[in-house]
Amino acid sequence: MSFSSEFDSLALAELSTFSQNATAADVETALARSQTNGKRLSLANFAALISPAAAEPPYLEALARQSHELTEKYFGRVMRFFAPLYVSNECINICKYCGFSRDNPILRVTLSLEQVATEARYLHEQGFRHILLVAGEHPHFVSDNYLRDCVARLRGDWPSISLEVGPLETEQYVPIVQAGAEGLVVYQETYDRGVYDAMHVSGPKKDMDWRLDTLERGYAAGFKRLGIGALLGLAPWRNEAIALAAHAAHLLRKCWKAQLTISAPRLRPAAGEFEPLVNMNDRELVQFICALRLAFPEVGLVLSTRESPKLRDNLIPLGITLMSAGSHTEPGGYTGQGKGELHVTKGGRMVKPSAPMIESEGEHATVQFEIADNRSPAEVAARLEQMGYETVWKDWESALNEA
């Protein structure tokens, strides 16, 4: 059974209410159960750990301590690094919160294979060996064949290639996996049906169920790493957290050979000037990450450069196992590739940009969102070393991918 087919029968509303009203005793039960070695937390336990009651001082610190201990036990004193490489910011979806939204008058480009290789070479020189190819959803510019060719082009230098692109069919994923990709990341954005419908005005992304089942289609095609996440700032975060945990639990059972990673990205400023509908403060983010660790001790938790250096440093011991650093969220952002082909689109089709517009943008494609941690990968690695962590740049081998 796919996640979309069980989604509406999950007791998500009840669990949200339970979380909102959880008592100190509920929190203590969940914490005690987690401390008992080998016990799995139920979704209700998880709901208690993200409750307002668990945000109070004695519990939040206890939660953080357990999260730290579990992370060290399962992952050791190491941090894995990866780098996002935006290959295109073309998009046919209209999504209210996204800088790449179809009708935003931004400068767009899809990098050629040569340009992708140049950008990737820069990241390789920085030390990265795990790369995440990111693109907007555009079947013409960012076709499945284009993605397959990008992967094939990078394969020799990159032991681990993951994709964060518009959802595809299983049969479309197969050639991409065979070309050498091993990871697939798809954020649901929001698990709230009403909010999902309001945020996704038009385009294929409007079909929520299609997106809910994407990871399962990717797994069927042979992807070995699956990444999920909710974009925090659209619906009340506790509700999103519970649905995300249910999704994780589903994938762990069904896609049992895949390594699962979870992200908790908070909405950032972007073109379109969208304001978050709900806010999630730092304390709540810490609580969420620690609760995820207690519920899923062996799942990878991802932290991007959306967050500030100070918060990132403080989150490192609290459950994070995968980090990006020095990221750019626009195609060509690392080495200026694609500058000659910048354009705007109307209804998703290419039109020539007006000259003043290009000048005002400084001849760069437009970013998806602003990043908050501008430190270089080497600086972040040095900080990790100070904190007693080894940076692991390479943790995969091409021989483990499809032949």
Place this chain on the structure above:
Amino acid sequence: MTDKPQKLRIANRDFNSRLIMGTGKFASGEIMAAALEASGAEMVTVALRRADLSGQRDKFANILTFVDAKKYLLLPNTSGARNAEEACRLARLGREATGSTWLKLEIHPDPRYLLPDPIETLKAAEILVKEGFTVLPYINADPVLAKRLEDAGCATVMPLGSPIGSARGIETRANIEIIIEQATVPVVVDAGLGAPSHAAEALEMGADAVLVNTAIAVAADPVRMAAAFQAAVEAGRAAYEVGLAPKRKEADATSPLTGFLNES
């Protein structure tokens, strides 16, 4: 009567130490190297997926530079492989890159508990032994599988005490006892040993060696913990060679059934 002290012998090679070390999860290459030194280990396993296999001396994948090839026998492992085909591919690449024909065969398709796949492991072992590898397979504590792997020509069998990194100790005791009783190759208890006492217990049971990683790597002081494991392994082995006193339920055994024979 006690057994004479004996060296551990794997595939015609003698080892003074019965502690094999893993190299994952350490805070730095330097700390790992210091812990290896303190452990007295002579055999060290490294995940091939973390090493540079391209021959370019990649400084961003330099884990092997912290394992002194003159001091330690390098035991590359296939962690990350989910089936026999992937494991064989990785093993061949690793042999080319490291020059070591020794291999810790690990095939765990489930990244959650990292439990080994018995079918794929046997399949890969049969292939790799024929190709000249000295194969040390990581397995669940399954006595029949252990015999099948022996038949396939494996140099040891490495049953798990409990899941990797779980620190739960020897939860598979009953089956490990059978494996030890029947084995004609050394038995290395691998995975789940969270305390020196667990390692001592394995050696007391008659295991020939243990492999330890997480318990040392994430200890507050990995160097001292490595030394503690070494001491425990030596203690456990000595106790096994001497022979433990049989356990009794009561402190002073009486003979309620036959005591009447002594009555006058």
